[in-house]
Amino acid sequence: MHVESVEAATNIKIHWMNLVGHSLKLLNSPYPKTNYTFVDRPEFPFVNKIALPKPIDRKISYDQVITSRHSKREYFGPLDLTELSSLLWDVLKIKKIEVDHNGTVSWIHRGAPSAGGLASVDAFITNIAGYNDKLFFYNPYDHSLQELNVTPAKVKEVINASNELIDVSHATLFIYAAHVTNIFSKYENPESLIWRDVGAIYAMMNLSSESLNLDSCSLGTTFHPLLPKVLGTEGLLFGVGGQIFGKREHDIRTI
Numbered sequence: 001m002h003v004e005s006v007e008a009a010t011n012i013k014i015h016w017m018n019l020v021g022h023s024l025k026l027l028n029s030p031y032p033k034t035n036y037t038f039v040d041r042p043e044f045p046f047v048n049k050i051a052l053p054k055p056i057d058r059k060i061s062y063d064q065v066i067t068s069r070h071s072k073r074e075y076f077g078p079l080d081l082t083e084l085s086s087l088l089w090d091v092l093k094i095k096k097i098e099v100d101h102n103g104t105v106s107w108i109h110r111g112a113p114s115a116g117g118l119a120s121v122d123a124f125i126t127n128i129a130g131y132n133d134k135l136f137f138y139n140p141y142d143h144s145l146q147e148l149n150v151t152p153a154k155v156k157e158v159i160n161a162s163n164e165l166i167d168v169s170h171a172t173l174f175i176y177a178a179h180v181t182n183i184f185s186k187y188e189n190p191e192s193l194i195w196r197d198v199g200a201i202y203a204m205m206n207l208s209s210e211s212l213n214l215d216s217c218s219l220g221t222t223f224h225p226l227l228p229k230v231l232g233t234e235g236l237l238f239g240v241g242g243q244i245f246g247k248r249e250h251d252i253r254t255i
């Protein structure tokens, strides 16, 4: 680096000293426990179940998806069931389950990679076209949406939390939650694995959304402790992030 003067050099030094003051709070490195039995996600009582339709068959090239993806914060309508089905199938649908010699689950495979093959992070969804004021759990085993027994006032609380950041009134909101029991059963220091699982989901969802000609934006907020409070699952489930998806202004679908 070419530095013009002693004064400029001093300023650069001060700048770096300030940065060093902000040390990153590192999470401890995880390691697997010797004794572990698979613990599945808890069952959520539901009042209605929607079987999702077949995902959309896309013809868009991977190059085009990678080149055109970017975050958008203005939306022109919430997702319909076919669009939702496609996103969820691509990223969260459990496609294969490995079972050990005792018949217990040993590894789960879905679109997004997950630490220890546990698929510990699930999606809760609200603001689906035609289903206002309802909160759904995505069941990744049978590819269905389970309508949860949550009052419209509580659903509104969740939507308001998103509206404070980005207006979600013409879009669909996904909230991600980690089932901590299974990942804490398998690993010592599992915290960083949960955050990295969410990062993998974010990236895959953004790419899937682009392939569907939808707009999306990731959110920094975790929806914690709001989501477990709304669901009455404090201590079992942790809000770990969210994303918004919506239709584009012009339907320039190339798929």
Ligand SMILES: Cc1cc2nc3c(=O)[nH]c(=O)nc-3n(C[C@H](O)[C@H](O)[C@H](O)COP(=O)(O)O)c2cc1C
Pocket (backbone or CB within 6 Å): 069, 070, 071, 072, 073, 165, 166, 202, 217, 218, 219, 220, 221
């Ligand atoms: C973990 C994470 C959190 C984010 N949080 C927000 C947010 O709260 N609000 C927002 O408008 N954008 C948010 N974004 C989107 C970024 O601002 C966006 O990715 C960045 O500006 C780069 O733009 P691009 O996605 O179009 O490439 C987030 C992205 C990530 C990966």
